[in-house]
Amino acid sequence: MTSDVPFRPLPVELVDVRYELGPDSRRRPDVPAGETVEVSLTDSAVYPGTTRTVWIHVPAAYDPAHPAGLLVFQDGWWYLDPDGDVRGGIVLDNLVHVGAIPPTIGVFVDPGVLQDRPDPAARKNRNTEYDAADDRYVTFLLTEVIPEVRRRYAVTDDPARWGIVGGSSGGNCAFTAAWHRPDRFRRVFGFLSSFAQMPGGNPYPAALATEPGKPLRVFLQAGHRDLGWDRPERNWLAENLRVAAALAEAGYDFRFVLGDGGHNPNHAGVLLPDALRWAWRDAAPSGPTADPPSDPLSDPGTDPTTDGAHR
Template sequence: MPLRVPYRPLPVDQSDVVYEHGPDSRPRDDVPTGDTVELRLADSVTYPGTSRTVWVHVPAAYVPGEPASVMVFNDGWWYLDPEGEVRAGIVLDNLVHAGDIPVTIGVFVDPGVFEQCDDPDERKNRNVEYDAFDDRYVTFLLEEVVPLVQQHCALTDDPDRWAICGGSSGGNAAFTAAWLRPDRFRRVVAFLSSFAQMPGGNPYPALLPTVPRKPLRVFLQAGHRDLNWNEPEHNWLAENLRTAAALAEAGYAVRLVLGDGGHSANHGGVLLPDALRWVCASGPADPRR
């Protein structure tokens, strides 16, 4: 039985498209609100001199001591903010309450800053952490962030129940974390990923077909008017499409959603509930689903 989708007209002008959030992105009177704990990492072994805030969102259905699924969100507060575009804490509460996803602990990690730097650009360590094609960021998550989270709640050891999400540079950071450590992260949600600005270029279109398929399930969102969408170089749209095509050709469980509009968290935020339903489907990653 095919799924019938209601007709919606395509916007003629794509330059200023805003998508409306659905009911899963709004608080509901019948859904209990989870608890959010704010933690502070004053320094880092992996990124010396940086500090940051981490929020741990625990849905009301969590049973203390019972191992839960975990989902890391890069750019922490931007994704947790209940007034923002993504509203991930609200989405987790709604989907867990409905039984659409397992009980899932949300871990919202801000990028590091150098507190002693006065220059606003020099204070930020975001691009160093997110755009690099190496294992420093995922090592930081596993060795410095996860132990803090485990002081507050129990996390499952099943890597098929570990997910990571991000947008822009946080999107390629999410994919790189899972690519390098599929023994831990196997579910990825990446919005408008900045593959185009990775130092040395986007490695994935050429790399994906050359190595054995990894047990990943990947949800990608791209924007038709993303940065440099009609330019021959550093084209955010093109690099997302190339990565999605390489994943498909290599037999991965991948879903690509292409929207109108530019480099904005709006469309990804609207898609988050359905992205989580798809990416958190139970069992090992299956390219046929």
């Protein structure tokens, strides 16, 4: 199906750009707000000494007789905040309500904090958790976070209905979690991922080229003026391009959107609704209440653009 893209002039300056949120990222008067439950985790077996907050957001259409899908967000409140750049809970409420995606519970996980450290900067465990290439973080999710969700709500065992989202270091964290446990997470969303700062370097271009294919569907976004965009090393833009190229060469089901702007979650928030539509395009229920796609990225037959079509 052909889709017409409205004309938008390209900005001359690539850094000072903000994308406008679409209707799926705004509270609608006809869509009932979901329930958000806050959970405090006061210790961890995987990351001893850490505490954190987790928010579980359940759209109003959830029916315990029909187990829901699961979508885990890193940097929890930043992605849940109804007045923030991403507004993940509002997006889930809107898309589930109109049948654009199957009923899906959002799990918004804050990074761990080491409360016993006297230096406030040393209390943050975010980079330890998110930038590592091993399976510790996904093990933490599966053994410590998701059991808290399943104690309260019915969640499907179908890994095709489990997704994981992150931006910056949370983006490579999401990819790493699904890479190690594709038996659980098969939908991956990485925004401005910090592959460039993973200890030991970005492992995924080589791994994608040499390891057997995994049953993943991957959505990536990068920015023309992300960190280090014109440097030979620690170049966020270049490392995202390398991962996208490796996914293409390995034949993965993936989408890649290159936008303008710097290292901030604004473009991620604009893209999230259509990224979710694309990821669950073959699982979404149909019905007379389903809204039409908000723009061409919603159509799985339309290639993502790099010319500012979502401006």
